[in-house]
Amino acid sequence: MIQAVLFEFDGVLADTRDARRRALLDTLEEDGVRIDDADYADWCASLPVGAAVRTALARSGVHADDTRVDLTAVRADRKFRALVESGLSLMPGARALVDSMQGQARLGVVSRAARRDVDHVLGLAQLDFAFEFVISDDDPFPEKPSPEPYLAALERLARRRPVSYAHVVALEDGITGVRAAKAAGLRCAVVGTLPVHLAVNADALIPSLVGQTAASIDALTLGKRTAER
Secondary structure, three states: OOEEEEEOEEEEEEEEHHHHHHHHHHHHHHHHOOOOOOHHHHHHHOOOOHHHHHHHHOOOOOOOOOOOOOOHHHHHHHHHHHOOOOOEOOOOOHHHHHHHHHHOOOOEEEEEOHHHHHHHHHHHOHHHHHHOOOOOOOOOOOOOOOOOOHHHHHHHHHHHHOOOOHHEEEEEOOHHHHHHHHOOOOOOEEEEEOOOOOOOOEEEEOOOOOOOOOHHHHHHHHHHHHOOO
């Protein structure tokens, strides 16, 4: 049975996808850099805002030093917050899943999002109490796909009581997060509409959290490992 579940915030707990995309694309267009929705999905969708800016500029053939990347990222972040300041929806099924896991599994957030975004949304949704910790883009770890954020999460779980890697599941929305979770030795399910060829390294592809429970996610993510033996 699952001992702990680690959630990506963007695209798994909160429906930030359209706001993130619009904020980045509009900011880049102000600087004369245009990428379409398909390029955004391929290059940037699962990256923190700074890495997304750097990748978009590089892929567009634009040389940018760290200062330009940082300033562009700040502008994109401001646009994102302006888009969501009136409220941000949780992903379908997210609240029910978190509620159902209380007392069954320990929960944490391991996200590419900024800490204040995570805290703001979870506080408004009155779900902040449900998570033992939040690891965000503000923490001093390399970005996903490095396993370091997940390894730090496992360390924080172990401070209270030991957990087995085999019984910890990460819920991610993109290939970068999948690579990070798998590199840390965890089971990982992709939530959402990531194309199958990009989700191939995940243990399960879950179109929606609606109707999911700790038991169903446990069974889904064990299935691939059992089949591979």
